Amino acid sequence: MSLKGVIFGFHISPEGRDFKEMKSVCLEAEGLGFDLFTITDHFMNMIQPDGPSQHPLECWSTLAGLAAVTSKIRLGPLVSCYYYRQPTVLAKIATTVDIISNGRLIFGIGAGWHQKEFEGFMGRFPSVRERMTGLEETIQICRSMFRNERTSFRGRLYHVENVLNSPLPVQRPPPIMVGGGGEKKTLRIAAKYADISHCAFNPSEEVLDQKLSALKKHCDAVNRDFDEIKKGISVVPILGFTEEEIEAKIRQRAQQLGATLDEYKKRLGPVKGTPEQCIEAMKKYIDKGVSLFTIVFLYPEDAKLFAEEVVQKLR
Numbered sequence: 001m002s003l004k005g006v007i008f009g010f011h012i013s014p015e016g017r018d019f020k021e022m023k024s025v026c027l028e029a030e031g032l033g034f035d036l037f038t039i040t041d042h043f044m045n046m047i048q049p050d051g052p053s054q055h056p057l058e059c060w061s062t063l064a065g066l067a068a069v070t071s072k073i074r075l076g077p078l079v080s081c082y083y084y085r086q087p088t089v090l091a092k093i094a095t096t097v098d099i100i101s102n103g104r105l106i107f108g109i110g111a112g113w114h115q116k117e118f119e120g121f122m123g124r125f126p127s128v129r130e131r132m133t134g135l136e137e138t139i140q141i142c143r144s145m146f147r148n149e150r151t152s153f154r155g156r157l158y159h160v161e162n163v164l165n166s167p168l169p170v171q172r173p174p175p176i177m178v179g180g181g182g183e184k185k186t187l188r189i190a191a192k193y194a195d196i197s198h199c200a201f202n203p204s205e206e207v208l209d210q211k212l213s214a215l216k217k218h219c220d221a222v223n224r225d226f227d228e229i230k231k232g233i234s235v236v237p238i239l240g241f242t243e244e245e246i247e248a249k250i251r252q253r254a255q256q257l258g259a260t261l262d263e264y265k266k267r268l269g270p271v272k273g274t275p276e277q278c279i280e281a282m283k284k285y286i287d288k289g290v291s292l293f294t295i296v297f298l299y300p301e302d303a304k305l306f307a308e309e310v311v312q313k314l315r
Contacts (some may be wrong), residue, residue, distance in 0.1 A: 003175055003195065003230055006286060008311045009036030009294040010303065011078055011234060014056035015045050019065060022057065026066045030073040032307035036106065037066065038078035038294050042117060049116040060085075060093050067101035074104045078198065078234075078294055079179030081112035082138040083122060083131065088163050090138065091145035095169040103170030107142065108198065110179035111135045111186065132185045133157055139176060139193045146173030177232065183214035190229065191218035196292060198232035202269035208233065208288060232292030233285065237271040237278055237310075239302045246273055253298055275309035282314055 010029035014022055026037045041059035045051050059077050066075055075097070085093065098105040111131040112118065118125040126134065137155040144151040145165040153160040177196035180186035190197035199211040212231065219226040238253070240246035250272075254264035270281040282293070297303050 005291065006314060007035045007074075007230075007232075007292045008307075008314075009038055009074075009078075009292065010034040011038045011294040011296050013040045013042075013046070014059070014062055015040075015042070016054035017057070019057060019062065022062055023066065023069055026070060026073070026075075028303065030070050032304060033311065034073060034295075034307065036074040036076065036292075036294070037070075038076050038106075038108065039063065041077045041080040041084070042114060043084075043121050044114070044117045046114065049114070049120075060097065063097050063105075064100055067097050067104065070101070070104075072104075074106055075101055076106035076177065077108045079108035079110040079177065081114075082109055082135045083112055083118065083126065087138040087141040087158055088145065088151075088160060091142040091165060094142065094174065095146065095165060095167075098169035098171055098174050099167065101170075103174075105169070105171065105174040106177050106196070107146075107174045108177040108179055109135065109139060109142075128185075130157070132189070135178075135186075136189050136193075139178070139189065143173055143176065143193065146171075181211050183211065187211065187215045188218045188221075191215060191224050192222050194229055196230040196232050198234075198292070198294070201234045202236050202271075203233055204270070205284060205288070208285065208290070212289060230292050231290050232294065233290055234294045234296055235271045235282070235285075236269060236296045236298060237302065237306060238268065238298060239273070239275060239278060239305050239310075241274060249299060275305065275313075278306070278310050279313055282310065286314070 012025055029037050039059055042056050045054050063075050094107050115125045134157050137158045141153050141160055146169055149164060149166045151160055151163050175195040176193060177198050178190040178194040179198045181199040197215055200208055216226045238246060238249050251261055254261050271278050
């Protein structure tokens, strides 16, 4: 499946959702014409890890189930934490999801950040330096296993001897999406290995410029064509047809978060307003080179409106 052109994704967390709901949302995204459906990779609630409820289904098991009930939409984690599974096992899991989906996986991977989750499930929270090393070595191992039935690798953290990956994935390899905007290390890893660099969440134009500039410098340093890498960001739109409707949604969201209206407005990204205003904001991102958007909808009813009034007019 081609990664050319602008890709619009639908992103959701499994937190507090059973598989029936996850399947329903994914099928809705597919029916609305979104190109990609992504979910988070966590074992605990991101905001309230010690809370009594609202904890997520496991990411890769959920993706396998979604792969079996969909037919067109690409699927992937945004993004999978390299440390939660041995690199060889992660490659086998991802290969299986790519096969179930008949070649629709985007392999999203990152270094991870959730300290309580690391400590609770993995027993320790590695340093930033170790996590960056582990991320890079995991990508190298998985890339090789996606291409070859046998892989050997010796790194600082991981040693692999003649490991078997058979059957191979449908895509050889599935596109690798490196998640994170760390300008010194994560974007350097993206410059070396990524098909997609997912580098920012709801960024201002200034922040996006900074991330893309850092990625370009790393590409130059490793002799990689900057234009080879697809640039992705997450966007959290608030849509409406009137100022009153938009303001009401913003006010309601501020109340849900316990923030004042002014405080919450400062957090909002540029994609808000009428469909026409959202299109203009998205065009500014596209003009800067962004060609993958993972959309987080605060209001479920906005997905249909966004698909019909924004996505269709940007394609």
